Amino acid sequence: MNQDQHHPAPPGGKYVLSFAFTAxxxxxxxxxxxxxxxxIVTLGIYSAWAKVRTQKYLLGHTTLDGGRFDYHGKPIAILKGRLIMLLALAAWTFSESLPLLHAAIALLAIAAxxxxxxxxxxxxxxxxxxNQMRFHFSGxxxxxxxxxxxxxxxxxxxxGLAWPWATQIKQRFITGHSTLGQARLQLQPCTGALYRAALGTALAAVCYLLGTGMIGGMIWQAATLSGLAHGIAVQFGEAALTQLDIVFFAMTSALWVMATLAYARMAISRVLINHTTLQLAALEACLVWSLPTRQMLGLHFSNMLALLLSLGLAWPWIRIRTLRLQLQPLSLRSSSDLSALPLYTPDNRLDDARGDELAELMALDLGW
Amino acid sequence: MVTIKALWRDGKTPQVQVANVGRSGDELLLLRDGVQYRYRLADLRLEAGVADLPDTLQLPDGGTLEIADRIAIRRLIGGLSWGDRSGHWLQQSWRALAGLALLAIAVLWLGYRHLLPLAAGALAPLVPVAVEQTLADSTLQWLDQSGATGPSRHGEARRAQLQQQLQTLLPGSRYRYRLLLRDTAAIGPNAFALPGGTIIVTDQLLALIRHDDELLAILAHEAGHIEARHGLRSALQSSGLLLALSLITGDASSVLLVLPVSLANADYSREHEREADRFAYARLREHGLSPCLLGQALVRIETDIAHRHGDAAVSDGSWFASHPATAERSRPDGVRCPPLPD
Structure with a gap:
């Protein structure tokens, strides 16, 4: 597997270890x-197993330098976490009628x-x-x-103006305490690039707005001209048509927001990943993600279109093609071959998913 | 001895070694680097690969064996665990998936039609009446401050008279009803219930419905919402639905759920309207009044809306409509009603 002829050292003595996605x-x-x-059949209980199987499948089909990634979360641990998440959500929903308690819960969530x-x-x-070596978070x-x-x-x-700087501080803590064996990840300063990513996102939002408006208008026109709208009006009444229009408008706007957010997330990740390095003794490695902006723009726009036209059923296709496009241009440039490294990971098994599920509920952005 | 090709990793370093695996008695033989290792079968754990991924054999020393030939290794070890086997069967068999999909549709329908409303109905009474009243007060305050509603042009006497009529219609209620009049051109002829026993009637409704009996029928309908705690139940049902849908669809974005959730909420709302209608019919009958009064009042309102805003403003029979069609509501329990009096 990790033999030298797979990745010849290019000029400058750097090995290029590439990622691949085969799902x-x-x-x-x-x-x-x-x-x-x-x-559905198990009334939600299976969702914990579903999560593990999905993660195992997606990570199992992701390789770096031919070595597989893998997921080892235990379904029972995730189920326990989900139960606690459910309780937290119930407390949040129920306290909506009691402003004081509601505020107290919100404060507690922020503090925690x-x-x-x-x-x-x-x-x-x-x-x-x-390669069956567990990652570790030491923060x-x-x-x-x-x-x-x-x-x-x-x-x-x-x-909010110093958002890129604030993001960098948070991400430095997260990346800087993530380790693989004795190799430590590190985030290099990237405030300027983050500002550029934010600017790019604003431009992308305008592009998407124009695109969505055009395509939404075309669909609307087509429905009117083809007599579909008239048919609905005759069959279900004018009011039903009005409401259908409102729902269509709400859906397209929601999709526009979704595409913009997806673009923002990817643009930020691109900066963060391209400034992440791996260090261990003599080894110097850095992640390189050479994803052109044009491709990113196209990806999220076509994803949005597919979702709209398939009424959401294209979701799995979108997930796979997005991951493929993300992982294919990702590589690790290293001064030496990883397999030759004295990477050694101490045993760290962890089976408590409560924090994980709660963080997911709060949509805590942890960048992993 | 059967030998199966495997990839051995120690779990601590990224090195990979090609190895051969065989079995002797109740021991697993592992041949790598020209050395033979033995493990007791009882100490091993075989993890079935998801979809087309290889199986993984967990060794007691923290090492793992990745085995692409899944059939051979499963035969060698003596089969998968029960859970893995059934999971695998479900992944492989289209027939099992089709059967399960049918079952899932049944469960979804039952849960949607009965389980969720039942659960919401059981949970809503746990909220004390005092809490419902604070909720209503804050809504009322918001409404008055928003500028959508102004003070009524009718006097206190009219308000007290209507409240008195309503109170006599509902003896033995756990709520103390409070009837409020508001002038609002924006909302038009309408009456709405807030939790905890507050009913707001607009001046525009009083101007439109001149028969006190018909007005009472509408008030009885609103009281039906309050008695059955529909406000709380709707909130519980829609958050329960959102939670269930996000669990089911897994990592899919919740934006996709806007359409199904809004359709379902409208459906639940229509069910609540029907329940409030039935409540009103029963109260009217108890007091020797015709249940047709409600339908008559509704027809007047609808005609007025259609007259002022055009037919399109009346959202009869749509999947997104929050109320059932007025034609349906003008036939209480299938009874044929007389034509509208002037």
Missing amino acids: TTRAYYRLWLVNMVLT APWLGVQALRFRLANTSW SSADSYKAFAKSWALLILSL
């Missing part, structure tokens, strides 16, 4: 269907966020492996509180 849409569709059906983030990252990384809660507090304070004091 197929067909298999993923099937997995998605079975997961969905079993989750940095700690939850650490718990979630520990679980996620300890249960992800490459402490105290450091997490420091990083989050700095990041939030900056965000509030600058009225």
